[in-house]
Amino acid sequence: MVANENSEQTNEKLDVLESTRTVISQALEKLGYPEEVFELLKDPMRLLTVRIPIRMDDGSIKIFTGYRAQHNDSVGPTKGGVRFHPNVTETEVKALSIWMSLKAGIVDLPYGGGKGGIICDPREMSFRELEKLSRGYVRAISQIVGPTKDIPAPDVFTNSQIMAWMMDEYSRLREFDSPGFITGKPLVLGGSHGRESATAKGVTICIREAAKRKNIDIKGARVVVQGFGNAGSFLAKFMHDAGAKIVGISDAYGALHDPEGLDIDYLLDRRDSFGTVTKLFKNTISNQGLLELDCDILVPAAIENQITEQNASKVKASIVVEAANGPTTLKATEILTNRDILLVPDVLASSGGVTVSYFEWVQNNQGYYWTEEEVEKRLEDVLVNSFENVYNTSKNRKINMRLSAYMVGVRKMAEASRFRGWV
Ligand code: GLU
Numbered sequence: 001m002v003a004n005e006n007s008e009q010t011n012e013k014l015d016v017l018e019s020t021r022t023v024i025s026q027a028l029e030k031l032g033y034p035e036e037v038f039e040l041l042k043d044p045m046r047l048l049t050v051r052i053p054i055r056m057d058d059g060s061i062k063i064f065t066g067y068r069a070q071h072n073d074s075v076g077p078t079k080g081g082v083r084f085h086p087n088v089t090e091t092e093v094k095a096l097s098i099w100m101s102l103k104a105g106i107v108d109l110p111y112g113g114g115k116g117g118i119i120c121d122p123r124e125m126s127f128r129e130l131e132k133l134s135r136g137y138v139r140a141i142s143q144i145v146g147p148t149k150d151i152p153a154p155d156v157f158t159n160s161q162i163m164a165w166m167m168d169e170y171s172r173l174r175e176f177d178s179p180g181f182i183t184g185k186p187l188v189l190g191g192s193h194g195r196e197s198a199t200a201k202g203v204t205i206c207i208r209e210a211a212k213r214k215n216i217d218i219k220g221a222r223v224v225v226q227g228f229g230n231a232g233s234f235l236a237k238f239m240h241d242a243g244a245k246i247v248g249i250s251d252a253y254g255a256l257h258d259p260e261g262l263d264i265d266y267l268l269d270r271r272d273s274f275g276t277v278t279k280l281f282k283n284t285i286s287n288q289g290l291l292e293l294d295c296d297i298l299v300p301a302a303i304e305n306q307i308t309e310q311n312a313s314k315v316k317a318s319i320v321v322e323a324a325n326g327p328t329t330l331k332a333t334e335i336l337t338n339r340d341i342l343l344v345p346d347v348l349a350s351s352g353g354v355t356v357s358y359f360e361w362v363q364n365n366q367g368y369y370w371t372e373e374e375v376e377k378r379l380e381d382v383l384v385n386s387f388e389n390v391y392n393t394s395k396n397r398k399i400n401m402r403l404s405a406y407m408v409g410v411r412k413m414a415e416a417s418r419f420r421g422w423v
Pocket of ligand 1: 155
């Protein structure tokens, strides 16, 4: 996680929902769909706001606000993570649910998009408080979720322990074991091999595919990773193991830079469960400085609106791969594209997580579990094909990869919504 330092200095509109709508509308137009399809897809079909009262450890009562958005279930049940973060807003959750629909479309899963969030700061809550909040959230949304309705998963600051509490609460409510209600569970509760590192694995595959197109050798390539959470930390490790030099990493409090390459194993060892590590060092640089470092590959793996109109012209990488949701604004996308920087968009690059979540759900439904090798092989196939599909569409249509990813991602749900007679 990183501080959103640049949001105040820019005049650019940073509303993630507005930007998403803009690109969806362009994608639908290129695909030849009429206006009513856009009207349907520009907002989630359902949004539930809940208030969850929790007795805190000190005896006081705190009321937390949470959301669950379900974008479009024409293709299948909706699916997507739940984030616990102080900056969660209704608008953000809506946009995130639309992005989940696009991801499912790009990797061709039988899902629509959903997303949830609770306004809270888990860094300041005890284990017991977090458990109560997780269970309270499930009770509050239980009517609209379920293995064939809407399947939650981890997202920012939520993990397999939180998924376990949520699964347990849902199973108790329904009075039968329901592992398929949620993904990202611990292995012993029906989790899948490879789920924890799946987002980073998917990003790694996208980096490799993008590097091939740009004739960059991963061995010795200089990589900067913004964010040291689930995606960022696994990714730094995978890239390091593949022979790349990680010259910069960051967390919410600052960034580290070493042109000779950082000692990633040491940093992973010292990071806390929220991905904080830079506090241990004196010589830190700012997150802004990090994004402008000399490197070949830049991976924003933190939060939204990091590469903007203000700093896009200072990015030195030849490839930007979005591991986070929404890190690059539309203006910045345009600037990077004009500078011939290959931008692999979030809805493609970060789709490894939901892909392995789908594998987990399939295994839960079958009651038959796969080996780690099987999961890895299937993820590899899905991501390589999806990358190729989006890349080729962008080349054939002479458009950037964000727009081509939206075209690929929106097509199936637009088609399904029409077949169902909704539009
Ligand atoms: N939260 C992750 C995402 O944004 C994963 C969602 C899932 O596994 O369903 O893609």
